[in-house]
Amino acid sequence: MSIISKEEAQAIMKKVLSYSKADECTINFSGSEDGNIRYARNSVSTAGEQRQTSLGVSSAFGKKVGIATINEYDDASLEKVVRRSEELANISPESPEYMPVLGPQTYAESITFNAATAALNPDNRAESVGKSLKVAKDAGLEAAGFLENSTGFNAMLNSKGLFAYNKSTDVSFSVTIRNKEGTGSGYASKSYNDTAKMDTLALSRQAAAKANGSAAAKAIEPGKYTVILEPLAASDLISTMFGGFDARSADEGRSYMSKKGGGTRLGEKLFDEKVTMYSDPLNPDLPFSTFAGDGQPQKKTVWVENGVVKKLAYSRYWAQQKGVEPQPSANRIIMEGGKSSIEEMIKGTEKGILVTRFWYIRFVDPQTLLLTGLTRDGTFYIENGKIAFPIKNFRFNESPVIMLNNLEELGKAERVGNLIMPPMKIRDFTFTSLSDAV
């Protein structure tokens, strides 16, 4: 077993701590069990399971730190890993940014573990994939997809008495369905903590409908268009923004959160007032661990409210430099949405483009957060409130910061990957060239 209980983990870590001679010592203990199945050309291709555990010891003498890790848990091995981390600390240069370890903290009870997800096995996975393959075969289409589930634990104990433990599960599924001629392609994907929510059949039907609907796409001229981004497409772009919420990069003048003349844009209205984004470890649809990697408690954090930047992330070191409270990095963001469905948003659009998802997104200019990438797996022209016809894929060059200032409407938010995102209607979205890719 690679998933160790809270009590057992604590007992092993306490034993490790008893060997420590350092000024400060932190022990991190983690393990995972992952299983997956992959398919393509309407047939299973590869599948496997991996299991591993790891225990890491960080020892500090003053500001000299050494880290060593092991995956054997007899007494001799546990003592060896402590000694080795201490030896490494002794030969390491001083780390000027080293922060003393935290004392005991209070954490909310985490909701990241689901027993049914942890119990998934090769048979269950094959069965779920079988449903997806049947959809494609029955419709004369071709499916490729991937189903993966993982269970993990993560624990931390330090010489000041801080102890934290979390157990989590995840299951994720994605499928691409194409027509045999290669002229149409559709995609759907979902991730959950609870496997009961995963419906490979419904998602495969959704991808199949897009494959048929996107066939025989017409080319239209690149340029600026009103777009409706489905939640997946929106998350593809919005997820690139949160690195910029690091206060240090902003203070140093090297992010889009940097202010002309010095300082950060904290407190400024940087986006349309409809934009509110937060993270919450106890959100039932998108939970995460209630403690951060450095032992700080994770709490609900509002990053942007009505378009105003409300929080930046401060490491403990940078917070001390700036005389502010530390704030763990933005994680699993939830963007508040509206009430409309995508269908209703299409109805209210005279002319525009519906985007299923984007692909190969890369930063072009970190200063403005200009991104480039392409539409993929279902792009459609909207005319007079209806989908008129499928169109060929476009390359875009657009900044999500600019995009969130051109925001017309938000629809009903849903979980996509590790974000909760609404569909969004954006005016003047910049497409710069056409692609023949399907």
Add this chain to the structure above:
Amino acid sequence: MFQSIPVFGREISIEESLTPVDTALKKKMADVALNAARSRGATYTDVRIGRYLNQYVVTRDKNVENIVNTESYGMGIRVIANGSWGYAATDKLDDDSIAKTAALAVQIAKENSRLLTEPVKLAPQKGYGEVSWKAPIQKNAFEVPIKEKADLLLSVNNAALSNGANYMNSILFLVNEQKYFASTDGSYIDQDIHRIWPVFFVTKVDEKSGKFETRQSLSAPMGMGYEYLQSNPKDQINSVTTLYNRGYDMVADAKAAAKQSVEKLTAKSVEPGKYDLILDPSHLWLTIHESCGHPTELDRVLGYEANYAGTSFLTLDKWESKKFNYGSKLVNIFADKTQVGSLGAVGYDDEGVKCKEWNIIQDGILVNYQAIRDQAHIIGLNESQGCCYADNWSSVQFQRMPNISLKPGKQKLSPDDMIKNVEKGIYIIGDGSFSIDQQRYNFQFGGQLFYEIKNGKIVGMMKDVAYQANTQEFWNACTAIADEKDYRLGGSYFDGKGQPGQVSAVSHGSSTSRFNGVNVINTARKL
């Protein structure tokens, strides 16, 4: 696709990393797995025992931020049972755990066989018996004292900071893969592979205007030892900036980078339009990687990557026609896993096939792909091309790109002579932003340094440059390739593919090349 630097494995002492695992012990463990799988009904089994060592030395400005040695050691067992693949991996290497893992791999194969449309068909492969291969390095970088490496990076940072940079991050990233492969074909292959990647990032901030510029190192990740950091003049090419071949002067490049990042702040913003592009190998490797390397991967062509990386425009009918005009007649692109100093160089691939060289594009025509054992029969081959790789013992091996390189021009031609003939052009050095569609038609690339060429002369630096093109149109616009004297390798440690995602290291060689009439856009925006 490339991913950010992943940190994997457990951390260990340097001394420990220098002691390889005994080959006899690895053979014994492999035999336990082979026998256990066979007894459970596997008709084919291969075992990979991998010890993957990484060392990172990470600095920021005047500080060493992190020194990490990691080791990841374990075994992956791949089987065919009931005609289907199954895979399981473990880091518990006692006989009992190995046998259980082999049984799990067979169980997974049998569960999956009900979803098969046709059984796996492997190209024949002879067993090589007990053989070994070692990368021909001169100096094992893991043996160089940590202090020497940290001091080098701090002097690199100092060179940038004292020449105008505001911030400097530098990293030395070392890899040693000690891989053991055994299969029921009768091979027991022990290999020792080394890679090195020194890299830095200079940032120059103009607080008044709120603008900043960056410049990344012009180094390449290489399949070399520490000798890559011992540059001598014969490894240097004096162009508008100094370029490097088999030896890299990191301090000199940092100094140049700092000055260039200052110059970039006031450089001319490009006027969009058509330009003739002169692309240095430090830039062109990435265009080759994306627009030729990926679309000629046979698994993409067949649809195995449809759900993630995508498929390919280079469909089998184009190859079968023997006249698909991928590029101009000058364009000859070859695959290999044998070039000395390249990231892909290895004796045998991860399914026990001896590595070799073959042509992909010949005189502009698509002539071949990249294949592994279970794909070879699809393109009429009776042996694999040796393109199988897994990034860890815990990952299943699959088709990965070998080194894919552009052959140098046959006529004597230097980059300087090439530039003399350009009326309106841009000389691009270093790789920057990159993006390409899922079938590899439409791409966009940036760079590190852009120089305007007017009437045969470089007239100054430009910025905000990116070019967009269609792969076939772009390679057909190739009108000149410099000769072999200019041939250099670029490459990546982190080519991403597969689900679950895996990375692979690959090199791409080329000489400076010219492409006529390419569409250039301006990437400047205002917030």
